[in-house]
Amino acid sequence: MRILLVEDTVDVAQAVVAAMARIGHVVDWESNGRKALPMVVSAHYDLVVLDVMLPEKDGFELLRQIRAKGLQTQVLMLTACAEIDERVKALDMGADDYLVKPFDFRELEARIRLLLRRREGSHTNALVCGNLTIDRKTRGALLNGQPLDLTRREVSLLEIIASRPGRIFGKDELMDKMFTIDDNPNANTVEQYIARIRKKLTQADFEIRTLRGLGYQVMMK
Amino acid sequence: MIVARGSLYTRLVVRIGGVLVISAILLLVSIWVTTQFAANETYDRMLVGNALQIAENTIVQEGSVSVDVPLAAFTLTPGDQTFYAVQDHKGRTIAGDPNFRPRIEWSRLEEGPLLYDGEYQDLPVRIAVVGRRMTIAGEHPWAVIAIAQTTAGRRSFAKSLDLKATLIILVMGLLTVAAALFTLYQALSPLVKIEKAIASRDPNDLSPFAQAVPVEIFSLVNAINGFMRRLSEHRFALEHMIGDAAHQLRTPIASMVSQTEMLSIQTDEGARRAHVERLRELSLNLAKLVNQLINYAMVQHRSMNPEFSSIDLSELVRHEVAEILSGSATRDLDIEMRVPDGPCKVRGDPTTLAESIKNVTHNALQYGAPGLFHVCIREQDGDWVVQFEDDGAGIDSAHQDRLRQPFAARMGGRIGASLGLSIVDRVMRAHGGHLQFSRTADAHFVVELVLPKLL
Numbered sequence: 001m002r003i004l005l006v007e008d009t010v011d012v013a014q015a016v017v018a019a020m021a022r023i024g025h026v027v028d029w030e031s032n033g034r035k036a037l038p039m040v041v042s043a044h045y046d047l048v049v050l051d052v053m054l055p056e057k058d059g060f061e062l063l064r065q066i067r068a069k070g071l072q073t074q075v076l077m078l079t080a081c082a083e084i085d086e087r088v089k090a091l092d093m094g095a096d097d098y099l100v101k102p103f104d105f106r107e108l109e110a111r112i113r114l115l116l117r118r119r120e121g122s123h124t125n126a127l128v129c130g131n132l133t134i135d136r137k138t139r140g141a142l143l144n145g146q147p148l149d150l151t152r153r154e155v156s157l158l159e160i161i162a163s164r165p166g167r168i169f170g171k172d173e174l175m176d177k178m179f180t181i182d183d184n185p186n187a188n189t190v191e192q193y194i195a196r197i198r199k200k201l202t203q204a205d206f207e208i209r210t211l212r213g214l215g216y217q218v219m220m221k
Numbered sequence: 222m223i224v225a226r227g228s229l230y231t232r233l234v235v236r237i238g239g240v241l242v243i244s245a246i247l248l249l250v251s252i253w254v255t256t257q258f259a260a261n262e263t264y265d266r267m268l269v270g271n272a273l274q275i276a277e278n279t280i281v282q283e284g285s286v287s288v289d290v291p292l293a294a295f296t297l298t299p300g301d302q303t304f305y306a307v308q309d310h311k312g313r314t315i316a317g318d319p320n321f322r323p324r325i326e327w328s329r330l331e332e333g334p335l336l337y338d339g340e341y342q343d344l345p346v347r348i349a350v351v352g353r354r355m356t357i358a359g360e361h362p363w364a365v366i367a368i369a370q371t372t373a374g375r376r377s378f379a380k381s382l383d384l385k386a387t388l389i390i391l392v393m394g395l396l397t398v399a400a401a402l403f404t405l406y407q408a409l410s411p412l413v414k415i416e417k418a419i420a421s422r423d424p425n426d427l428s429p430f431a432q433a434v435p436v437e438i439f440s441l442v443n444a445i446n447g448f449m450r451r452l453s454e455h456r457f458a459l460e461h462m463i464g465d466a467a468h469q470l471r472t473p474i475a476s477m478v479s480q481t482e483m484l485s486i487q488t489d490e491g492a493r494r495a496h497v498e499r500l501r502e503l504s505l506n507l508a509k510l511v512n513q514l515i516n517y518a519m520v521q522h523r524s525m526n527p528e529f530s531s532i533d534l535s536e537l538v539r540h541e542v543a544e545i546l547s548g549s550a551t552r553d554l555d556i557e558m559r560v561p562d563g564p565c566k567v568r569g570d571p572t573t574l575a576e577s578i579k580n581v582t583h584n585a586l587q588y589g590a591p592g593l594f595h596v597c598i599r600e601q602d603g604d605w606v607v608q609f610e611d612d613g614a615g616i617d618s619a620h621q622d623r624l625r626q627p628f629a630a631r632m633g634g635r636i637g638a639s640l641g642l643s644i645v646d647r648v649m650r651a652h653g654g655h656l657q658f659s660r661t662a663d664a665h666f667v668v669e670l671v672l673p674k675l676l
Contacts, residue, residue: 102508168543213558213596214543 001116002044003027006036006062007051007078012101016049019105020112033057041069046119047112050095052079052086060093067094074115078103118163129162130205130220143203150200153178157193161218165206170215190216229412233405238398245394252386260379265347268370269334271295271303272351275366279307281357286364288316301374304341308365310357323348323367330363344371411435415442427453459521465628466514473507513640517627520573520644524651527570531675534565534574534605535598541578542596549586559597565605566675573648580641581609581668589613589666600674604654607670615666621658645670 003020007013008031020027028045030036033054040048040062048066052059059077066073077090080101090098096118097111117128127134133142139155141148150158160177161169171190178193179185194216198208209217279288286309295303306317314322321341329335330352339348346369353364411434418430429446477500484496539558546556585594590611597608616624623629625646629639642656649656654672661667 100512102504104505167547170539170543211546211556211558213560214539214546214556217547219552 001025001046001119003047003049003112004036004039004045005029005049006033006040006054006059007031007049008054009051012051012078015105016108019109023109023113025112025116031055033059033062037062037065040073041065041071043069043071043073045073047074047076047115049076049078049112052077052081052090060090063090063093063095072119074119076111076115114164127159127163129165129218132158132162132201132204132206134159134162143201148200150197154193154197154200157190158197161208161216162206165218165220168211168215168217174216230405230409233408234402237401237405241394241397241401245390248390249387252390253383256379256382256386260375260382264370264375264378265336265349268347268349268368269336269351272334272349272366272368275305275307275368276351276353276364279353279355279364279366281355284357286310286315286355286357288364288366290316299374300377301371302344303371304346304369306367308367310355310359310362310364321367321369323350323369325350325365325367327361327363330365339369341369346371347375412438419445427456462521462627469510469628470507470514473503473510477503477507510640513644516576517640517644517647520576520647520651523570523573524647527651529568529570532567532569532571532574534567534607534672535560536564537571537574538578538596538598538607541575542582545579545582545586553592554590555593555595557595559595561598561600565598567605567652567672568675569652569672570648573651577645577648577670578607580645581670584641585609585611585613585668589615593665601671604671604673607672609668609670610661610665612663612665615660616658618658625656 003025005013005016005020005027007016007029010031013029013031017027017029027049028039030039031054034056036054037057039045040050048062050059050062054062059079063075063077066075075095076097076099077095078099078101079086079090087098087100096115099108099111120126120128125136127136131144132148134140134155135142136159139152141150141155141158156178157174160174161167171187174190175185178190194208194210201208204221206218206220209219211217275288275290278291279286281287288307290305290307295305304318304321306314306319306321306323309315323339323341326335330350333351335350337348339346348367348369351366353366355362355364414432415430415434415438418432427449429449430442434442480496480500480503484493484500487493487496539560542558590613593610593612595608595610597610599606599608620629624639624642627640627643629643646656649670649672652672654670657669657671659667659669
């Protein structure tokens, strides 16, 4: 996996490079925004860790360029600015994740791992969650290598929640993502689907937790 | 920006001026009526007097009526024409103008002199008719004396009276208005005094105005004093806070510098590792503290300039809690959220409310909740109450008030001082609500955010 770090604060940059090396990744480091531009749009990197405040071209501009080119590069943005608006703006513009400085390096590590895994998955069209694998193209699901009998909708739902373990998905959000207006889902529809999926996933090494009033969460067992 | 619209002075002047003008008009009208009446009275009396004089000189002589008209009867009215006629008992004009034959109400001659308006020779005249009973035989033993006088004289008399009266009233009126203008201006002078007092104040002097003020602007000045008092309290708190923040920041930094110092001279591997670990802990805490300070400043700023809008508490709480729980390891926790069916509308600032929810949730996860974290929103007395329940030790009632203050020392010997709850307290108060704590029947600790409902 090829990682590019665009960060102008020397101490932070050195620490990130070192942390990545510890888990076996080699990181290229550029500290100037303008110089980084041809690098980020080159499709050479799987993950770009992008600081917002950069000399000559800021992180948002670089992000815009990456997405304008249609690249699927994973982007993790770093900033010292904790404004909520900025976070929303970054995610809306297509960043995959966002960390506020000063951050816990363990947090950084965890998020980078997740992004790389997603990248792996998108390369091979496979979504992996524990011992479950979903082929995004064929819509087939494998548990411990054995094919699972899931309906089209069940696969969709599983794909959404298993792509981000730990994240809580609200019922409304799932309804939005799974159904169109014509399908006419009601409040219980999602619940029923989850119940059905659970029954088929007894062998999985993760569980789907129901957090009453909040939503559903995939957690490794 | 305040705009000067209208003027107290103008209002007073216009109103008093209006009253004066209306009274002047009424006065003039009544004077005109009265002088008219007076002039008529006077002239009528003279006319009647003239007629009576002539009547006195009317006698019966050798069986017929004759009259000796005294010249004195006609000298009193310069500018007017006078006509007269004396008729005997047979209706023959025995003196005066034979063409002058005014209407005579025979039945009323007995009552005395008669007066009425008429016309003679195309001129408006006032006519006086006096009858004298003559000692003579006949059906109507009356001699009739009639005098007519043009009205020019009486009218000009009335007019000159009017003119004088009007002049006097006008002059009086103008003098009154001038006096009023001056007096009203004087009356408003306490306002000018207060204005000068405020303008000459030093911006750092927020002591209340102590001078005596008239009753009418007492509450105004009181309000100004109250405002200055709040401002000075606010400023004091701010200055205090800056002092506190400085202290709170310097302390951990000093600790870090010390640890670095010790690390640099330490050779023992184990001891070095200990120092590094301590340094790491200190820097993470400092990072948290700085974040809290920034949030506190943000909350302070926003409560001074609130941008309130209509918010669904239910959705906001769900979103914030879900986000925090998504990011933290909550594997073994019993997590639940219960809300009413519809939206829970409040008027508030979404940023600071979100911050409060985040703080309470973080606290619960970090310092409480070994097994359980429940959130619920319920209704109570026109408020929405957001309850965060966990089965941790919670905060002793002895510490609760203390922890609402900024930089209260953390409990249980934890490093650093906390701003989290004071931020929540501040935000609640800025929204017209409050932060309170309670315990459930099974000794779970509950943090409650109480906010007034938006109807």
